[in-house]
Amino acid sequence: MDYQAILHEIADEIVPFLESGRVADYIPALASVDPRQFGMSLTLFDGTHYSVGDADKRFSIQSISKLFTFTLALKFTGRDLYRRVGREPSGNPFNSLVQLEYEQGIPRNPFINAGAIVITDVLLSHYGDHDRMLNALLEFIRAIADDMSVDYSRTVAASEMEHGFRNRALANLMKSFGNIDNDVLEVVQNYFNHCAIEMSTAMLSRSMLYLANHGVDPINGREYITPSQAKRINAVMLTCGHYDASGDFAFHVGLPGKSGVGGGIVAVVPKVMGIAVWSPGLNAQGNSLVGTLALERFTSKTGLSIF
Amino acid sequence: MDYQAILHEIADEIVPFLESGRVADYIPALASVDPRQFGMSLTLFDGTHYSVGDADKRFSIQSISKLFTFTLALKFTGRDLYRRVGREPSGNPFNSLVQLEYEQGIPRNPFINAGAIVITDVLLSHYGDHDRMLNALLEFIRAIADDMSVDYSRTVAASEMEHGFRNRALANLMKSFGNIDNDVLEVVQNYFNHCAIEMSTAMLSRSMLYLANHGVDPINGREYITPSQAKRINAVMLTCGHYDASGDFAFHVGLPGKSGVGGGIVAVVPKVMGIAVWSPGLNAQGNSLVGTLALERFTSKTGLSIF
């Protein structure tokens, strides 16, 4: 298949929609991003790489980081992790405290904020302190992205911390149920650091290969997680990766994927490739409007839906 | 792959769990079923058929019928259907009225009871009367199962009607929001008739082929729905097919599937085969305990997970 031609087609087709979305504006650092940007990248198992548009521009990966922290926590904790965080869709239109209260402080899955905060707490306990944890996470992401320059934005992290009262509410509520071991503010600060990691679609599509290939990097052969763990992360991405639009994404795109409020979306074609797309304007559900559209076109044109 | 040998292995491995589940007991007709039964069937695209255990015994398909009514409604209504029923997971541990009330009578998806009741209403309006609708549904199922003897149990339907007050509550609540067009009791009666259809795993695995093959029966070439519709039904099965254990099923089994409280589960391996399994004992989430286990073993042994 001529993937490069397909990417060019998609880049042309999405132009009319570039200003239809709404850039995240809850912190100044995100609000100032130009909405007319678009990048998309594919990476095959042999390392072949296809890109279009702003594929080398770094953006705030935000909730895509939840995929990486979930991977690390699963690697070190194994099935015990599921005592503290579930793997069911949340079915709530907002990042809600309601379900968390009814379900006694156990978040529905690792991809809603509450779940990712628990995962951060698990990693903080595992690594012992803030710096070692952050370094370990960055090291892991640099390895799977095959790019040593991956880092996070101190500005974005600080800005999130300044405005993130709802996330503090989530963390305190879970602490009251005994589901946070470390200091609440430290956990939340770490969580925001992860969200502020910056990557390009080129890096991100490369970094999806271990998930597309059942836990093993197909290029260098490094084994990060077991095949069973990789498949299960993909399953959780499919059912929970887009908050309350996860069903819609499965329905329209038909691939495991994870979005971030910075406008990025990563996706996996099992046994075939990693994909990443970026465009900052969001749809009503908080996922990249043009990114979702581009992925939908991609699976329509290639027939690569898992269904 | 030696599917027959794999089925025999599975049939041996599940024996210790045959009495761990709990048979549905909300109506007498279901409560009296012997829990020690187990059947499993696979049907390939060339018609090759593998079975083990009680694969020819008919049981009450219950919510598996929602898959067939959803198919028919989608066929006749197209995308307009989604104005009246969503395609997101419900995220509720029970068949709840809560979400239905907050979301103004629009059910989350076609596989929760409220959604299937709306689908029944859509079909009733389309076919004009009760008899024509029931005949059309049975005719469709007989065609995809390639078995003219498929029918429903009047006893089970009557028993459901006698006890189904919660479903009447759902239907009345949706009527109050204007999302039911026909008479509430007539809609509910029809819904119960569908649930009371009886089939064997042999019939059911055959009947999944059109979904595995993007809308076209691979044996006789009949086209039931478009490729896009078939893939999207599979996506909804994956995200919503097992109520509040849908994430868990995706996680452990990794196939689009739909369960019924009678102990049946159907599943689809896209482009490969249809699967059905039956064992009446249910787990805590109301899905067949042994059936789920058997499917999990099946994808582990064959590597046929879509992830």
Place this chain on the structure above:
Amino acid sequence: MDYQAILHEIADEIVPFLESGRVADYIPALASVDPRQFGMSLTLFDGTHYSVGDADKRFSIQSISKLFTFTLALKFTGRDLYRRVGREPSGNPFNSLVQLEYEQGIPRNPFINAGAIVITDVLLSHYGDHDRMLNALLEFIRAIADDMSVDYSRTVAASEMEHGFRNRALANLMKSFGNIDNDVLEVVQNYFNHCAIEMSTAMLSRSMLYLANHGVDPINGREYITPSQAKRINAVMLTCGHYDASGDFAFHVGLPGKSGVGGGIVAVVPKVMGIAVWSPGLNAQGNSLVGTLALERFTSKTGLSIF
């Protein structure tokens, strides 16, 4: 105190607000009422009666009937009644199924629709059939109102039945939890018959005397309920009599009261008098806008608040 003068003052003061409310329009029979009407009546323990405006015009008492059915049910059932219906405020902005589902089909109090439907079921079981129950209720109301002409509107009852799908949903949900003994449609029909009773403020203020006087009619000495029961009905009126505006009514008016969607409100000054007011325009909480205002003026002018 010159009560007649106070009523005249109030009647003057409310004129500017007569068109600010919104007449209930969920059934045609109520929607056609002229909003510019206003009547108010007081009845003292010696039978002295003061009225102003349309005090002899009969209107649909709607939820005020819940006060009378609650009284009868309490009289015959005693404290056992509280196993089936609570006495706590509901704290929900709408006539909700949410709380009913979480609380297993036990309504919060006798004044929300679900509670009144349970009360109707209790009375239906007690009296054995529909006619005897309706006659007993009318007889009781005729006695306390001292007016043999009290009756209900068949038109309004039929219209409610035709549109009352949410109440059927409530009744079916409670039936599914085992909290309705009789046939659901029969219970709902009876409930609507009570709501369709028609009375004037003159009749209603007279009918409050037994509650103001601890269960005994102060004029003819008939004892309807015990002093303890009467005080407790007053307490439930104060905390739950105005749905989700009960706190507001207690705050502004400071008297036990019960409103109906027809625009009527009854209130009790313990040991002093019965009060009734009517004006069809409703405020945002579904209580008579002018009626609430008139009662607030009344307690301000007279100092008769219980606080």
Place this chain on the structure above:
Amino acid sequence: MDYQAILHEIADEIVPFLESGRVADYIPALASVDPRQFGMSLTLFDGTHYSVGDADKRFSIQSISKLFTFTLALKFTGRDLYRRVGREPSGNPFNSLVQLEYEQGIPRNPFINAGAIVITDVLLSHYGDHDRMLNALLEFIRAIADDMSVDYSRTVAASEMEHGFRNRALANLMKSFGNIDNDVLEVVQNYFNHCAIEMSTAMLSRSMLYLANHGVDPINGREYITPSQAKRINAVMLTCGHYDASGDFAFHVGLPGKSGVGGGIVAVVPKVMGIAVWSPGLNAQGNSLVGTLALERFTSKTGLSIF
């Protein structure tokens, strides 16, 4: 009426129930209190004082402090206060975040924790800093209790702060909705300081006189709030003073009252007296079991219910 004799009767009658309740154990400082203690006090408008049992023993007033902070905030802010906190019962069995989320960070009333935290924020803004606010509150309580020795326990306040993660969650959630102006931790610390104030029933019954007498201390003539404000505080006490057992308290006791988890309850007989009772064992709703019983006996014996 021989109030002293009535208090002695009650003190005898409650003995069998002294060990039926359960002492609050969420912080060590409260868990260690001896449950067999009981004190009760009445103060009339002329200063006559009746007491029985441990009426001079100081205990942690906990949520009774919400009455005093509400009074001060209302005094300084007037009706504007109700833009930030409601006056409706919450109808929730727990100190819930659910309603707070649905209602956009506006607490239902000043007596649930969320409401009292907003009130603390209002006072903190009014007084400018922590110390001045705490001094003003203590000064107000010392005045109404006519006892300069009233103070708070640093131990209890520190212990609350160490365990109060749910209250921090509430405060952060409200901050995220813009309904907390000051620093979250500072507001919560102040809130816990108020809860840790220690008083005896003798002091507390004296301190209720301004509410029983429409805002004016009947002994020294000092006017704290307007008559209308005093009546309205009483109305809010009646409808919301006992969390989700407020209806039950109104039903059984029939007086405006406010309870605390330390086992104290204050109540008001309008135009007659102030009452306080204390016994540390709590009932299932978190209110003093023996205290509630004692008040119920008191209104039965004296007929002083407002209904």
